[in-house]
Amino acid sequence: MKKFDVLPGFKLTLGCTLFYLGLIVLIPLAATFGKTASLSWEQFWHAVASPAALAAFRLSFGVSFFAALVNLVFGLLVAWVLVRYQFWGRRLMDALVDLPFALPTAVAGISLAAVYAQNGWVGRWFAPFGIKISYTSLGIFVALTFIGLPFVVRTVQPVLEEFDVEIEEAAATLGANRWKTFWRVILPMVMPALLTGFALAFARALGEYGSVVFISSNIPMKSQIVPLLIMNKLNQFDYAGATALAVVMLVISFLFLFAINYLQWRSSRHRAQP
Amino acid sequence: MQAPSTFHAPRHVRRCGPTTEPLFVRWLLIAAALVFLGLFLVVPLVAVFVGAFAKGAGHYFHTLSDPMTVSAIKLTLLTAAIVVPLNCVFGVVAAWAIAKFDFPFKNILTTLIDLPFSVSPVIAGLIYVLVFGAQGWFGPWLIAHNIRIIYAVPGIVLATLFVTFPFVARELIPLMQAQGRTEEEAARVLGASGWQTFWRVTLPNIKWGLLYGVILCNARAMGEFGAVSVVSGHIQGVTDTMPLHIEVLYQGYDSAGAFAVASLLAFLALVTIALKAWVEGKGAALHPPGEKIST
Amino acid sequence: MSVEVRNITKKFGKFAALDDVSLKINSGELIALLGPSGSGKTTLLRIIAGLEFPDNAGAQVLFYGEDVTGAPAHKRRAGFAFQHYALFRHLDVFENIAFGLRVRPFLTRPRESEIRERVEKLLKLVQLESLAKRFPSQISGGQRQRVALARALAVEPRVLLLDEPFGALDAKVRKDLRQWLRQLHREIHVTTLFVTHDQEEALEVADRVAILRGGRIEQIGTPAEIYDHPATRFVHDFLGNVNSFAAPRTVGEQSVSSTAFVRPHDIRVVRELAGEATLKARVKRCNAVGPVANLELERLDTGEPFTVQLSKEQFRELRPQPGEEVFVELQNVKIFPDDYSI
Numbered sequence: 027m028k029k030f031d032v033l034p035g036f037k038l039t040l041g042c043t044l045f046y047l048g049l050i051v052l053i054p055l056a057a058t059f060g061k062t063a064s065l066s067w068e069q070f071w072h073a074v075a076s077p078a079a080l081a082a083f084r085l086s087f088g089v090s091f092f093a094a095l096v097n098l099v100f101g102l103l104v105a106w107v108l109v110r111y112q113f114w115g116r117r118l119m120d121a122l123v124d125l126p127f128a129l130p131t132a133v134a135g136i137s138l139a140a141v142y143a144q145n146g147w148v149g150r151w152f153a154p155f156g157i158k159i160s161y162t163s164l165g166i167f168v169a170l171t172f173i174g175l176p177f178v179v180r181t182v183q184p185v186l187e188e189f190d191v192e193i194e195e196a197a198a199t200l201g202a203n204r205w206k207t208f209w210r211v212i213l214p215m216v217m218p219a220l221l222t223g224f225a226l227a228f229a230r231a232l233g234e235y236g237s238v239v240f241i242s243s244n245i246p247m248k249s250q251i252v253p254l255l256i257m258n259k260l261n262q263f264d265y266a267g268a269t270a271l272a273v274v275m276l277v278i279s280f281l282f283l284f285a286i287n288y289l290q291w292r293s294s295r296h297r298a299q300p
Numbered sequence: 301m302q303a304p305s306t307f308h309a310p311r312h313v314r315r316c317g318p319t320t321e322p323l324f325v326r327w328l329l330i331a332a333a334l335v336f337l338g339l340f341l342v343v344p345l346v347a348v349f350v351g352a353f354a355k356g357a358g359h360y361f362h363t364l365s366d367p368m369t370v371s372a373i374k375l376t377l378l379t380a381a382i383v384v385p386l387n388c389v390f391g392v393v394a395a396w397a398i399a400k401f402d403f404p405f406k407n408i409l410t411t412l413i414d415l416p417f418s419v420s421p422v423i424a425g426l427i428y429v430l431v432f433g434a435q436g437w438f439g440p441w442l443i444a445h446n447i448r449i450i451y452a453v454p455g456i457v458l459a460t461l462f463v464t465f466p467f468v469a470r471e472l473i474p475l476m477q478a479q480g481r482t483e484e485e486a487a488r489v490l491g492a493s494g495w496q497t498f499w500r501v502t503l504p505n506i507k508w509g510l511l512y513g514v515i516l517c518n519a520r521a522m523g524e525f526g527a528v529s530v531v532s533g534h535i536q537g538v539t540d541t542m543p544l545h546i547e548v549l550y551q552g553y554d555s556a557g558a559f560a561v562a563s564l565l566a567f568l569a570l571v572t573i574a575l576k577a578w579v580e581g582k583g584a585a586l587h588p589p590g591e592k593i594s595t
Numbered sequence: 596m597s598v599e600v601r602n603i604t605k606k607f608g609k610f611a612a613l614d615d616v617s618l619k620i621n622s623g624e625l626i627a628l629l630g631p632s633g634s635g636k637t638t639l640l641r642i643i644a645g646l647e648f649p650d651n652a653g654a655q656v657l658f659y660g661e662d663v664t665g666a667p668a669h670k671r672r673a674g675f676a677f678q679h680y681a682l683f684r685h686l687d688v689f690e691n692i693a694f695g696l697r698v699r700p701f702l703t704r705p706r707e708s709e710i711r712e713r714v715e716k717l718l719k720l721v722q723l724e725s726l727a728k729r730f731p732s733q734i735s736g737g738q739r740q741r742v743a744l745a746r747a748l749a750v751e752p753r754v755l756l757l758d759e760p761f762g763a764l765d766a767k768v769r770k771d772l773r774q775w776l777r778q779l780h781r782e783i784h785v786t787t788l789f790v791t792h793d794q795e796e797a798l799e800v801a802d803r804v805a806i807l808r809g810g811r812i813e814q815i816g817t818p819a820e821i822y823d824h825p826a827t828r829f830v831h832d833f834l835g836n837v838n839s840f841a842a843p844r845t846v847g848e849q850s851v852s853s854t855a856f857v858r859p860h861d862i863r864v865v866r867e868l869a870g871e872a873t874l875k876a877r878v879k880r881c882n883a884v885g886p887v888a889n890l891e892l893e894r895l896d897t898g899e900p901f902t903v904q905l906s907k908e909q910f911r912e913l914r915p916q917p918g919e920e921v922f923v924e925l926q927n928v929k930i931f932p933d934d935y936s937i
Contacts, residue, residue, distance in 0.1 A: 032485050032489075033481060033484050036401045043390070043398075046393075050458070051415055051416060052412070055419075055427055057437055058426070058427050061430050100333070104333045107330050108333075113330055121574070123337070123341075124572075125569060128519045128570075128573050129566060130522070130523025130524070131523065132525040132546045132547060133348060133523070133566055133569075136348075136550050136555070136559065136562060137348045140555070141344050147343055172341070175341070192677045195668070195681065196746075197669075198668040198669045199645070199671075200746065200750055201699060201750055203669050210694075210698065233420025233421065234420070235420065235421050252420075253422040253423075256422050256423065260426060265429075269430065272423045272426050272427075279419055283414065283415070287411060318668040318669065
């Protein structure tokens with residue numbers, strides 16, 4: 027007997043979904059791996075392990091990591107303040123956290139470059155100490171912090187909002203003061219969300235181009251991030267080199283994607299309890 | 301499993317007592333948060349608008365009415381007008397398939413849909429060059445038929461489609477999953493056709509999530525820089541979008557001009573944020589706090 | 596020596612949760628706070644724990660003579676068990692119980708070996724030794740509540756406060772845990788105060804029961820006292836099953852509308868007219884399933900419905916039929932004036 031579903035359109039919608047997905051996402055991505063497969067090992071290695079490339083990887087990973095770390099700490103702070111406290115401008119602050127999501131990266135790039143330049147509104151406070159922000163790694167750090175800002179905040183906020191008051195009350199009745207309650211009870215329970223936010227911010231920062239390209243001096247071997255290196259290779263029609271680098275970045279991105287999904291699965295397991 | 305969406309329900313105020321910190325600690329933390337956000341968000345935002353008028357209002361309007369700027373604005377709007385509806389429809393279709401039915405490997409499908417989010421914009425542009433560029437898979441065929449995709453508008457549209465691909469879908473999928481099938485099943489039992497069920501039952505339930513996804517999709521579509529930069533060829537007047545035009549002006553040392561164009565996009569960003577906050581309020585009214593909307 | 600609260604008033608907006616409540620709990624006693632929702636019982640418990648604070652300046656909370664009215668919760672040493680357990684999900688059972696000992700300030704913190712010893716003793720007391728390494732998500736509701744109790748007891752509290760401890764559990768588990776709590780209390784003799792809306796639980800477990808209503812204590816006494824000698828109409832109606840009949844009285848010149856209350860088991864059913872105090876009634880329904888038989892009857896003079904509870908033996912002797920007319924004799928009738936609504 028033919029089985030049919032009460033709700034129609036399964037085949038149609040699934041088919042369309044797979045078709046569109048394949049067309050826009052999968053086939054082009056496959057092209058990258060296909061192209062790389064046509065390279066010899068030497069070509070691949072040359073592109074990926076050249077001194078310029080290695081310097082770029084070191085820079086990208088290093089600065090992205092620190093930017094994500096700063097966002098981890100301050101993102102938690104911002105989320106805490108937004109969820110737990112009432113103060114004038116709270117709602118405005120809450121909405122503003124989304125700015126990095128909504129603002130085009132080029133706009134962020136030129137603006138950050140200007141503000142943190144030696145004569146910029148913020149940069150001028152650091153100039154007397156000999157600290158240069160724009161056009162140095164520090165500037166890249168600022169841009170990547172900007173770009174990753176909402177990730178930790180928005181991942182942690184729902185967890186804090188849903189946090190059971192009674193757990194904190196229980197800790198209080200057992201003799202823990204606020205600091206101990208935070209350190210031993212709240213923080214461990216928020217940790218999966220924090221790690222997820224960190225991973226998201228890190229992954230985003232790794233691939234970022236627009237906001238970095240304006241604030242960095244983009245000198246090869248010194249201040250060139252991997253996306254910019256790829257862009258340069260494309261401009262020089264070195265498709266092989268660009269693709270090789272892209273494949274490495276893609277593999278790393280996919281690893282991050284799996285790690286993030288795993289972390290979210292773990293954190294939802296923790297939450298699925300009375 | 302999805303990367304978390306940015307939609308969240310509003311919070312409750314904590315009562316005072318054993319679960320709040322002493323007053324000075326609270327103010328300290330609030331101050332620290334404000335300084336952090338001020339440094340990274342507020343100051344750069346304000347700088348855009350101030351920088352735009354650095355050479356006076358005359359220069360500002362002169363830049364905006366310049367034919368190159370106008371064509372950049374037109375191209376940006378055209379791209380958004382194509383990309384947003386396409387990804388909107390896709391998002392609804394994908395969410396319907398995933399949320400209302402059970403089939404194996406659903407998780408893999410959702411992860412695949414999320415893929416463009418984790419790909420660097422430059423790589424997003426690169427992959428289309430590899431497919432449609434002169435040396436790409438379809439390169440020779442396209443040249444033979446005199447179709448230009450890379451370094452032309454179609455390439456820009458495609459690259460933008462890629463980067464904005466998941467926005468609507470990842471808002472709708474968790475939302476529709478949380479809502480389940482029961483209302484649609486009830487409608488079917490009462491005799492509604494597939495279309496009627498969708499229009500009269502599903503669509504009203506998802507309208508705020510849909511609007512939300514569309515707003516974000518639009519913001520990204522108009523603001524995309526890296527991917528478009530790779531595929532566009534920077535042909536002024538033809539393949540320059542607004543973000544690319546900002547770069548052109550900035551590299552040309554017309555920073556006031558660059559900020560002028562940037563101010564339009566920054567204004568759009570503020571509208572996006574405001575709409576987002578408004579929709580969130582509406583969505584929360586439909587889904588009372590306690591009911592999770594997104595993963 | 597006692598735990599005492601004096602003149603506690605607490606308002607939430609306009610709603611008065613507690614209105615000048617005073618209560619004294621003797622050392623080692625197990626007192627139940629019983630009452631309908633909104634009667635203020637949980638609020639009182641939370642005020643004693645330090646999770647809420649009274650509104651009025653004259654209010655006092657005293658633990659064995661020490662005034663803890665203004666002390667924060669983490670300084671009071673009052674053990675608290677929540678209705679939904681509030682166990683720490685990221686810690687296993689052992690660490691949950693040890694928590695209160697681990698967060699002690701450095702100087703008063705016991706050594707690791709002592710912590711281990713105490714936790715193991717408590718695990719034995721609550722009969723959960725085998726579950727020490729499990730996490731809250733891996734144990735049942737009844738087990739979670741026992742862990743919550745062990746956790747509260749670990750800090751050697753001066754008073755134990757239980758907020759509807761069995762409210763979230765199935766009926767059978769509830770019954771078992773009731774007995775268990777009674778037994779536990781016999782063993783450790785901590786002054787205990789527990790809140791419930793289940794009167795069976797209160798009457799079965801507690802040494803004394805305080806009935807709260809609208810933020811005030813209506814009556815306080817042993818279970819037998821309040822059941823057999825209810826002081827107010829509300830208490831009589833609230834506890835156990837009760838029949839009510841309109842009973843207008845004349846007090847001096849005025850007629851005061853009142854209600855007469857009779858328990859279903861204080862009514863005798865006979866076939867012949869016996870004395871003065873019998874009424875005629877018609878049997879509407881008989882339900883003899885279970886340990887007792889319940890009859891639904893209707894008074895022939897006023898038409899008011901009422902129920903009678905008979906033992907199985909009495910039922911077999913009488914063999915009442917639906918539709919039959921019988922005589923009923925009311926005993927232990929209490930009459931209260933109608934000056935408040937239930």
